[in-house]
Amino acid sequence: MRDQAEKTDTRIVHAGRESDAYGGGVNPPVHHLSTVIYPSVEKLVTRYDNITPDSRVMTYGTKGSPTSFALEDAVAELEGGFRSISFPSGLAAVAGALMAFLKAGDHLLMTDSVYFPTREFCDSILKRFGVEITYYPPCIGSDIENMIRKNTRVIYTESPGSHTFEVQDIPAISKVAHLHQIKLLMDNTWASPVFFKPFAHGVDVSIQAATKYINGHSDVMLGLVTTTREDWEQLRNCTWQLGQCSGPDDLYLTQRGLRTLGVRMKQHQNNGLQVAEWLKSRPEVRKVLHPALPDDPGHALWKRDFHGAGGLFGIELEPFAPSMVQAMLNRLKLFGMGFSWGGYESLIVPSDVQKDRLSGSWHFEGPLLRLSVGLEDPEDLIQDLEQGLCELAPQAGSLS
Numbered sequence: 001m002r003d004q005a006e007k008t009d010t011r012i013v014h015a016g017r018e019s020d021a022y023g024g025g026v027n028p029p030v031h032h033l034s035t036v037i038y039p040s041v042e043k044l045v046t047r048y049d050n051i052t053p054d055s056r057v058m059t060y061g062t063k064g065s066p067t068s069f070a071l072e073d074a075v076a077e078l079e080g081g082f083r084s085i086s087f088p089s090g091l092a093a094v095a096g097a098l099m100a101f102l103k104a105g106d107h108l109l110m111t112d113s114v115y116f117p118t119r120e121f122c123d124s125i126l127k128r129f130g131v132e133i134t135y136y137p138p139c140i141g142s143d144i145e146n147m148i149r150k151n152t153r154v155i156y157t158e159s160p161g162s163h164t165f166e167v168q169d170i171p172a173i174s175k176v177a178h179l180h181q182i183k184l185l186m187d188n189t190w191a192s193p194v195f196f197k198p199f200a201h202g203v204d205v206s207i208q209a210a211t212k213y214i215n216g217h218s219d220v221m222l223g224l225v226t227t228t229r230e231d232w233e234q235l236r237n238c239t240w241q242l243g244q245c246s247g248p249d250d251l252y253l254t255q256r257g258l259r260t261l262g263v264r265m266k267q268h269q270n271n272g273l274q275v276a277e278w279l280k281s282r283p284e285v286r287k288v289l290h291p292a293l294p295d296d297p298g299h300a301l302w303k304r305d306f307h308g309a310g311g312l313f314g315i316e317l318e319p320f321a322p323s324m325v326q327a328m329l330n331r332l333k334l335f336g337m338g339f340s341w342g343g344y345e346s347l348i349v350p351s352d353v354q355k356d357r358l359s360g361s362w363h364f365e366g367p368l369l370r371l372s373v374g375l376e377d378p379e380d381l382i383q384d385l386e387q388g389l390c391e392l393a394p395q396a397g398s399l400s
Contacts, residue, residue: 008078008194008307009262016074016255028070030252034061053083053232062245071255072224075214078193079206081226085239086246090189090209091117093223095125097205098154100238101183101231104130106153111168112358113138113161115187119356135358139298141169145176152180157203158187159196160298162341163353163370164362165289165314167298170305174202183231189213189342194265195308204231212342213310215257216264220250264344264375268311271381272373278382279315284392286366289314311373312341314351317366320392325350325367328391334376334384341372346381348372 006014022029036058038044047059056069064072064085072084087093098121102108110122112135122133136147138161155177159168170186177184185205188198192213198206208214210222227235269292276290290313291302302309317325329337335348351368373381 012262015077016070031065031067033065067251080199082229084226087223089221090223100235107132107151109155111138138166142172156185167301170201215254218343271378272311274378287316319366328388331388344375346374
C-alpha cells in the first residue's frame with residue numbers, strides 16, 4: 001500500500017506497479033496463462049495451503065496472474081478497499097458480487113433506479129435460485145430500515161442511478177445496514193474511484209464496470225469488485241468456484257487506460273457540465289438530470305459525498321412525438337447511438353425507464369434521453385445538439 005497522503009492523481013499513476021518485478025518496465029507485462037508448473041509433487045498438492053487474504057499465489061489461470069494482480073491492486077487502493085478481483089464484464093461483476101453474498105431464502109433490497117441488466121439478473125436468475133427481492137425508492141435514506149426483514153442479507157445501491165440519476169444517501173443506508181449485520185453493495189461506475197470513495201462512506205463491496213471510465217477507450221469488456229478485508233475471501237471463493245476470470249489483453253488495456261483516469265474524469269466533468277448548462281436554456285428541454293447542477297434534487301448529497309461528476313447525465317424533453325425525437329437523434333453527427341458510456345467519444349440514447357420502475361416511483365411526461373459526454377470540444381458538441389434540436393424547435397410543444 002502506498003503513502004495514504006498521496007493525492008489521487010499520483011496514486012492513479014503508481015498504484016499496482018512493481019517495476020522491479022518485471023525487469024524495470026513501466027507497465028506490467030501481459031501474462032497469457034492457464035497452466036502453472038510445480039517443481040515437485042509436494043508443491044503441487046500443497047498449493048492452497050499457504051494462501052491467505054494477503055497472498056499473491058498463482059495456481060491456475062482462472063485464479064489470477066501478475067497482469068490481473070496489477071490492475072486489481074491499483075483499483076482496490078484507489079477505492080480505499082482491501083482487495084479487488086476482475087470479471088469479464090460489468091454485469092459479470094454485479095452477478096458475481098450478488099451471488100457471493102446471497103443464498104436461497106435470503107432477501108435482497110435493490111434500488112429501483114438500478115442499471116437494467118442488474119434488474120434483469122435479479123428478476124430471473126436470483127429469483128429462480130430462491131432469493132427474495134424488494135425494490136426500494138432510491139432516495140429513501142435511513143427509512144430503508146422499515147423495509148428490512150429477518151432474512152435481509154444485502155442492500156444494493158447505485159448512486160447516482162445510471163438512467164435517472166437519483167443520488168442515494170450512502171452513509172445513512174450504510175449505518176442502517178451495519179446495525180442489522182447486512183452487507184452494503186454499491187455500483188460505483190458513474191463516479192469512478194476518482195470522484196467517490198465507497199469504503200470511506202461505509203460500503204462493504206464496490207462494483208465497477210471497468211468497461212466504462214476505468215478503461216475509457218471503448219475497446220474492452222471488464223468488471224471489478226472490491227471488498228473490505230472481512231468480505232474478501234467470500235467473494236474470492238465464489239468467483240473461483242464460478243470460474244470467472246478475465247482475458248490478459250483486456251486486463252492490460254484496462255490498466256493502461258487507468259493511468260489517465262484522473263485527467264479524463266476532469267475533462268468529462270467539465271465538458272458534461274458545459275453541455276448540461278447549455279441544455280438547461282433550451283426550450284425543447286423540460287429538465288436536465290445532473291446531480292452536479294445546483295437545482296438538481298440530489299445536489300446537496302452529491303456535494304457532500306462526491307469529489308466530482310462524470311460526463312453521464314439525462315434530459316427530459318418536452319412531450320414531443322416519438323418520430324420527432326427519432327429525427328432529432330438521427331440528425332446528430334458527433335453523438336453516436338450506442339449502449340455504453342465512459343469512453344472518449346460522446347453517445348446518446350433514448351431511455352425508456354418508466355416500464356422498468358415501480359408504479360409511482362418515477363414520473364415524467366416527455367421522452368428521456370441519456371447523454372455520455374466525451375472528450376470532444378464542448379462547443380462542437382453543443383453545436384451538434386443544436387442542429388439536432390432543430391428537428392424539434394419548429395414544433396416545440398407538439399405532443400405524441
